[in-house]
Amino acid sequence: MDFRFGPEDEAFRQEARAWLDEHLAGDFAAARGRGGPGSEHEGGEARRAWERELGKGGWIGLGWNAEFGNRVAGLTQQVVWAEEYARAKAPGRYGHIGENLLAPTLLAYGSEEQKARFLPPIARGEELWCQGYSEPDAGSDLAGLRTSAVRDGDTYRITGQKIWTSLAHDADWCFVLARTEEGSSRHHGLSFLLVPMDQPGRIEVRPIRQLTGTSEFNEVFFDGAVADAAHVVGGAGNGWGVAMGLLGFERGVSTLVQQIGFAEELALVVQDALEAGAVADPVVRERLVRQWAELRAMRFNALRTLGSSEPDAGAPSVAKLLWGSWHRRLGELAMQVRGVAAAIGPGDWSAQTPYELDAMQRLFLFTRADTIYGGSDEIQRNIIAERVLGLPKEPKGS
Template sequence: MEFDFDEADEAFRGEAREWLAGHLVGEFAAWGAVGGPGSEHLGVGVRRAWERELGGGGWIGLGWDRRHGGYGNRAGSLTQQVVWAEEYARAGAPGRVGHIGENLLAPTLLAYGDEAQRRRFLPAVARGEELWCQGYSEPEAGSDLAGLRTVAVRDGARYRISGQKVWTSSAAEADWCFVLARTDPTERRHRGLSFLLVPMDQPGRIEVRPIRQMSGTAEFNEVFFDGAVACAAHVVGGAGQGWRVAMGLLALERGVSTLVRQIGFAAELGEVVGEAVRGGAIRDPVLRDQLVAQWAALRVMRWNALRTLAAAGGDAGAPSVAKLLWGGWHRRLGELAMAVRGAAAAVGPAAWSAAAPYELDAGQRLFLFTRADTLYGGSDEIQRNIIAERVLGLPRVERR
């Protein structure tokens, strides 16, 4: 597998660094590195403005197929997409509020949508103007997505949607939501589902309720649909084809996005190692070996992601392998963030009070948030089943 950066890529790297240095100033710099997992609800106003700044500079949609209109005004090869992601993370830029629209919705529309859908939605994403959230998981259908109960009933030129989604990131800020719902009640499991694009500004028909987590943050939400309206022309891939589209999107979520996530992981690992050095825990041979193992595992994840991206034709098990790797790795990092500090990790800051009991520091938030890494986005059990059945050809697990 060859995945080297050539002279053009390095020139592109210099351009990216120069642009970030010139634009990541003022409020944008002050909110730098905020908005990742565990802090997605912070600084939304400034980060929305930053999204428009990125759009104005042509840095959104680098990897989009320019045959479909070139909605991003900069071309970008796969290696240049990686370069941009690396430089963005190294610059300490704010967490993207538009990443779901750019990295999930847009490639899905390019692969499965029609030209009218692309013309309507992609330019707004490229300009940083419209934000998206993902309506997949439900209270009774988290990792088992095919068991969802949300329904969409055809009503002339539109659908009326009723049901509940949960663990929906950025639902309170999003302008649109792509929703997987059952449009054919006579079918079961993955058959009869459709992928609908739903406007979120529907008072009385859509309600968003934040979910308070044990870390004290509330970036996830419950979303209730009570006759919410979606245009029939905004069904991606055709009615009844939602499973095919949804699975294609999940592969995208665990492709380029996985590599971008790893860059943030490297920064978090650096903080944990720095804490171990400052506090003296690095002298403990067990902890030192664990930190080295985390560093090595992160390198393996990077090479695996690059191999997957460079592979022609794709790999049926690659998304599940990637999810298993990064979910377990990040959870272990949270545990190490506590271990290197010893008993002090369990002590809150002096400013703690009954009125504000959740003033956690970054390491404590990392530990608490990463408890969920092996569950959300598809539990480890589900990923292992997918690998066993679809890649290894083992007997299918019986599902009711």
């Protein structure tokens, strides 16, 4: 596939740029640049309103089809939109999980009724989603989950606990992987359910305070929560295949947009290095150049993967390994270029105000988790070894 931008792409760029410049004003001007890594809690109300504004403009779900209420854009135009969105320092997306994870999954595995019910509200920016996968004893080992869902007439009753659930405190819906066949184990007997979050007494959300001082992650407790039996995606007992398909979207396609934000962060680190004089150190210069070169390589790898007509079982895992370790090293480099000043927060210490962090300090702390969430590096290497290279499976208990 040719990923060079043609005249139509550049015309689309001008349209996107003009729309962003016009709409990131007034009530939305203060939301610019808010909601990045480690600060997803910022400007929640404004960012939720911004999702609806994006929906009105037809900028959500550009890769879908017009049937679900949005404009249609080819792959290169989707890249153009992402680039312009980053250039404009538009708010961090509140609707990312619905648009980039659930929607492609519904398009691939959902029934026509499910698509008609859930895709249009996502395209309008009206319904926000969270992801109910990880559990206290089943994080990277997702097949070990214990949350159960028991059929009760036309509904399922869900009991169990999920953890590290991003933005669950604001989400309207949660897609939950649960065990629906009693006595089943590992990958068998799982189902992918769409669950409304507004169930007082049946769903409890508890924020988890992180190193950054923020709480966008949550614990979610289900105590007989109700899900419509018609909202099981892919059919009962087929949840593992659906869940793995979704992780492919999470680790593959959406990383291209993510990399544009990475480039913005790298530019800030370079600026700090110049201001602190750290570029005089040849080791720091080499690390800055390496970060830039590796980011370019990640971009080309993502474009190659998106343009390929052949399925690649290892591509999502390779993408996750690349960006997770790259981003963590960027956080470390952000502190290295500042030297001892990196340990000092921007607040007024004499006033005894609550501890504060600036953007680069939040970046460092937040990126410590990049090689863990979304599937740890160890799990990704196992997937590549077993499913791509055909190596023996890792012995149990090792």
